Amino acid sequence: MGYILNRILSMLLTLFLISAITFTVTNILPGDVAMMIMGTQSNPEALAGLRESLGLNEPLVVQYGRWIGGMVTGDWGTSLVFKEPIAPLLLQKMKASGLIVVMSMSIALSCAIPLGVWAAVHPNRWQDTTASSAALLGVSLPDFFWGIMMILLFARGLQWLPSSGFVDPGTDFAMALKHALLPSLALGLGLMAHLTRMTRATMTGILNQEFIRVARAKGLSENTVVWRYGLTNAVGPVMTVAGLQVGYLFGSIIVVESLFNYTGMGWLTYQALLNRDMPLIQASVFVIAAVVMLANLLVDILYVVVDPRVRLS
16 A cells, blocks of 8 residues: 555656646747737737736746646646646547547557567577567657658558548447557557566566476466466566556657647647647646546556565565
């Protein structure tokens, strides 16, 4: 319990620092929020009145306290570009991006773990070389390259899947999966490469340990030794790296969603940055950071379940 409590306190402190840095940076950048709301043709008196009503003339510390209080109570303000309340807008886009994140992580893990185990069981042989080369290829090429290849192959060439657009999963779940599959593949290939290398490295170390040699000496089958004893001990470190890669996914999702015109969280954040929508930028960064922190907290909790030794550390 102490381990989990420490992780929660660490997460809250990190979120506080991220919120403070994001709010400060977005407020010291050139640009006038009042002018963005009213337009460049507004008269100075109207602009001054709007700044006064929004509290833009107050010290940054006061503005930050009011903003973080609104974030806690659910009053996240209104987007300057979309003219909508930010909280429901972010919730809608987060559900859209959450589908991509879950699908890409599932694709990556389902491919990376068998490849990593296959390479570790056959070290310095053609199986190891093939898996390691595939992982190196995935790491070396950027996500937008894989996205372009997916569009050319599956959308333009074979015409199996749509090349762009978004469908709400609540409206048509099957069509939503079709629109999310190509972006998920583009993200999952890069993520698969990282997880394959991690699985191989972890499994190689475990398969050389004493308890594995004892299991083999007892006459257990190789499949039992590798999958039951080897992978069970390797899943903890791999799971930790997978949790850390959630941040990588949200970092790459901006490019991938823009490429596929998939109107999720990444697309929304890009539009906010492009149009200098300060309230939406601040809320988007905070929500993404909170989701990444929460994902890592859940991984830490699962790690305790998988490896009870962590409770003692």
